[in-house]
Amino acid sequence: MSVRIRATVGALVVGLVNTLFVAPANAEPAPGAPGLGDPIRKGAGNGGYTVDHYDIRLTYQPDTDHLSGRTTISAVATQDLSQFNLDFALKVTAVRVAGADATFRYDAADKTELVVAPSAAVAKNQRFEVVVDYADTPSTVTVDTVQVWVRTPTGGVAYGQPRSAETWFPSNDHPSDKATYTISAAVPDGHIALSNGTVTRTPERPGWTRWNWRTQKPMTTYLPFIALGKFEFNEGTSPSGLPCYTAYDNSLGDFLPVAKQAIERTPEIVDYFGSTSVFGPYPFESIGGVAVPKQQFAIENQTRPVYGTYFWDKPDDPIWVVAHEQAHQWFGDSVSIGNWAHMWLNEGFATYGEWLWAEHSGRATADEIAAGFYNKYSAADDFWKLQVAPSTRLFDPPIYERGAMALHALRTEVGDDAFFRILQGFHLAHRDANVVTDDFIARAERVSGRQLDALFKTWLVDPVKPPVGPNGAPVATTAAIPSVVEEMAEIHKNIHAPAH
Structure with a gap:
């Protein structure tokens, strides 16, 4: 791999690991860092600990949007x-560490940084438990000036990227710190609480039901x-x-028929991606999707993507967004990025999932779609100037489309058999873990038996439109189908547009 990419990626990983895990020998107890040194989101996450499990227990009153919780x-x-x-934006009433009351305050400069001081220091390698009680009206709270929790006509919803947790549970909010979850919420009868994983329901008190979700x-x-809120809920x-x-x-109204037509095809799409000729077995315990009002974007929430209304009022086929979010279940959710600079490993892969679904369904070949995106942007377009990996930005179109073109260039270079063995092996080797770009490059070179420096430098680093030819544009000799390219490009503009 090229020095330019490897040196940069290596420095990012070493810096992040040092921030997470290295403390001076024989040091006195000290505060954990207020951030993990992420190259894009400097203050994201917290140092000094890692999380194994979150148990989030909520009670929600839809009439007032009042949320109380204990995490x-x-x-x-x-x-x-x-x-x-801890990263959190709601009003906290009590914190306990290892069973004892702890003092807590919000950082004066950042009201989403909850600073916790336990009554006794926590020793390195010690397992400990933190209990946070809180109550607030989350729709009145913003994170980075963005209203993450949105009140809907029948209740409320919180989903988004990169910061959505902070308006409903305290966390170490960085993708490198993965954990398991139990999430439960009590709501009045006639209302539903939706989350990740699989569900059981238990009576809470007369007129209330608790929905218990576990991953x-x-x-x-x-x-x-x-x-x-109030949903049509199908099991x-x-x-x-x-x-x-x-x-x-x-409250979806006229959006409902189109939303159902697309989302109800989720099992078909998952089964295709989960075949032994594409990504390999599905990595989680359940599947599905949720359609909500008053939001314009979609997010790949693990086991259950959430879709806003933007995608259901288009004359074009909205199936691409479902294929995109389901591809994320393998790449982004099961295999997760180590830091935000490598987001193409999420979005480029999910975009290529759209191309694969189009090829499978007979709408267009991946060659035709790659050609369409390549030809869509002139050599002078700023599209080609953004370095994709590691990147300095999160949701710009090159992260999606140039990332997908890099994958198609790899497929063209090594052939279908090696390409899909690379994807499947990459997932199997890193499922439930975190990766950076060099991890994928190493897998591609190992499986293909080829040195791929020039290819990945051309597609992920060089600030110019790649030339046609070896390690260049993977274009077909015939024109791409414009409607497919434009439909997908429109999705990429809005799929995570409100992220902050």
Whole structure:
């Protein structure tokens, strides 16, 4: 791999690991860092500990949008801790560490940094439990000036990227710290609480029901979601035997038929991606999707993507967004990025999932779509100037489309057999874990037996439009189908548009 990419990626990984895990020998207890040194989101996450499990227990009153909760965090100290931070924006009423009351305050400069001082220092490598009680009206709270929690006509919903956790549970909010979750919410009868994984329901008190969701696999902190309100809720089993949960907010109105037509094809799409000729077996315990009002974007929440209304009022086929979010279940959710600079490993892969689905369904070949995107942007277009990996930005079109073109260039270079063995091997080697670009390049070179420096430098680093030819544009000799390219490009402009 080229020095330019490897040196940069290596420095980012070493810096992040040092921030996470290295403390001076024989040091006195000290505060954990208020951030992990992420190259794009400098203050994201917190140092001094890692989280194993979140137990989030909520009660929600839809008439007033009042949310009360208790989150229990099971963590391990990575240094001797005198204090540590949690990322959270709601009003806290009490914090306990290892069973004892702890003092807490919000950082004066950042009201989403909850600073916790336990009554006794936590020793390095010690497992400890943090219990946070809180109550607030989350729709009145903003994070980075963005209203993450949105009140809907029947309740409220919180999902988004990269910061959505902070308006409903305290966390170590960085993708490198994956954990398992139990999420439960009590709502008045006639309302539903939706989240990740599989569900059981228990009576809470007269007139109230608690919805209990559990995930068996770890998640990054932007992937859990909560949607509370009145929904058409469907429980079933996919043809491959997976529990399938889909839900549609009762206020969707004219959007409902199109949303259902697209989302109800989720089992078909998952089964295709899960075949032994594409990505390999589906990595989680359930599938599904949720359609909500008053939002314009979609997010790949683990096991259950959430879709806003933007995609259902288009004359073109909205199936691309479902294929995109389901491809993320393998790449982005199961295999997660180590830091935000490598987001093409999420979005380029999910975009290529759209291309594969188009090829499978007979709409257009991946060659034709790659040619269409390549020809869409002139050599002078700023599209080609953004370095994709590692990147300095999160949601710009090159992260999606140039990332997908890089994958198609790889497929063209090594052939279908090696290409899909690379994808499947990459997933199997890193499922439930975190990766950076060099991890994928190493897998591609190992499986193909080829040195791929020039290819990845051309597509991920060089600030120019790649030339046609070896390691260049993977274009077909015939013109691409414009409608497919434009439909997909429109999705990429809006799929995560409100992210902050």
